[in-house]
Amino acid sequence: MNDRNEFDEDPQLRAILGQADPARSLTPADPQGLARLLEDTMATDITEETTTPVRQRGARTWLGVAAAVAVIAGGGFAVASSMGGDEPTTPAAVDKPEPAADPVVVTLQAPTLAAKCAMPTPEILAQFDTAFSGTVTAVDGDVITLTPTETFAGDAADEVDIVGGMDGRALGGVVDFQVGETYYVSAMGGQVSACGYSGSTSDSQLSELYNVAFR
Amino acid sequence: MSDEVTDAGRRARFEAVAGLVTEPVRRFLARRTDAETADDVLADTLLVCWRRLDDVPDGDEALPWAYGVARHALANAERSARRQRRLAYRITVVDPPSETAPEDEQPDDRVAAALARLRPDEAELLRLWAWEQLGPAEIATVLDLTPNAVSIRLHRARGRLKEILEES
Numbered sequence: 001m002n003d004r005n006e007f008d009e010d011p012q013l014r015a016i017l018g019q020a021d022p023a024r025s026l027t028p029a030d031p032q033g034l035a036r037l038l039e040d041t042m043a044t045d046i047t048e049e050t051t052t053p054v055r056q057r058g059a060r061t062w063l064g065v066a067a068a069v070a071v072i073a074g075g076g077f078a079v080a081s082s083m084g085g086d087e088p089t090t091p092a093a094v095d096k097p098e099p100a101a102d103p104v105v106v107t108l109q110a111p112t113l114a115a116k117c118a119m120p121t122p123e124i125l126a127q128f129d130t131a132f133s134g135t136v137t138a139v140d141g142d143v144i145t146l147t148p149t150e151t152f153a154g155d156a157a158d159e160v161d162i163v164g165g166m167d168g169r170a171l172g173g174v175v176d177f178q179v180g181e182t183y184y185v186s187a188m189g190g191q192v193s194a195c196g197y198s199g200s201t202s203d204s205q206l207s208e209l210y211n212v213a214f215r
Numbered sequence: 216m217s218d219e220v221t222d223a224g225r226r227a228r229f230e231a232v233a234g235l236v237t238e239p240v241r242r243f244l245a246r247r248t249d250a251e252t253a254d255d256v257l258a259d260t261l262l263v264c265w266r267r268l269d270d271v272p273d274g275d276e277a278l279p280w281a282y283g284v285a286r287h288a289l290a291n292a293e294r295s296a297r298r299q300r301r302l303a304y305r306i307t308v309v310d311p312p313s314e315t316a317p318e319d320e321q322p323d324d325r326v327a328a329a330l331a332r333l334r335p336d337e338a339e340l341l342r343l344w345a346w347e348q349l350g351p352a353e354i355a356t357v358l359d360l361t362p363n364a365v366s367i368r369l370h371r372a373r374g375r376l377k378e379i380l381e382e383s
Contacts, residue, residue: 013345016380018345021346023245026241026242037258038230038237041265150287150290
């Protein structure tokens, strides 16, 4: 590629960096272990609604068999748009999931209040206790199910359910959740924000907001 | 189309993708985390490739895509790990590391130390350029940027690294 030549300028620095490559001394993978890994992966049922892998592995919080549901009780939540206005209500007590091998499923409430919204700012977004980007795997009645890809705030979960939306059009119709599409979702005290802090990841302004808030 | 045929086709496609990405993603992870986490994240990455097989780009473009997946999975893993480490620090006393004189450091350590002083996104650009040896379009895929932004930021990152290396 021609652009690669210009792009590659500075072979010296590249060589210096290359010297420090940790993978230089990496031992080759065990072929049998690898074959087993691929087989295990293909044994996973992709038609299941939940994202529970069949594999059983170490003590990582997002692997395992049974799904443990951690419900964050939805509380009324004064939207952060009223800067210095309303006091935020105290979120209800949270049952923390055991840090065991079970995958974590988190349930959030779609907002029910018609909230007055100011322009979203990264400073406010940074205060949300839950924020992630994820892909919608199912829209069933008033439950929208997402698999988080990247978690910016709050516990990393295997699956997030937003309840109380209407046929995928949660957040007062502002965000239309489609299966297979990816969205940013942020929530405070178990309730999803209604004021422009959640939306499609293809929204460049929203992406920029998240980049700045969670740098 | 019978389920068997679909299933066999799917398996074949996945095996082709896995053949292309497994070893490079393994190295990618070995460069960025410990062995145990690397193993776990590799497995998670392959699982995403299997589940989202229809989203995997054709041919060689599957690799930068897989790097992107691995990167997100690694970030999630590190977030969980950080939380667990924070709990540990509350009950154990951590011995501070002894001072190492700059002359004692191996050249490798000097570079590693310099990379650690960069912003995380700058360091990642340099790693993808020098270790994964990706071109601007490929890096753009991994980091979800435009190739233009990649070129500009990479140029800046190289300058910063050189400054830091010259300082030490």
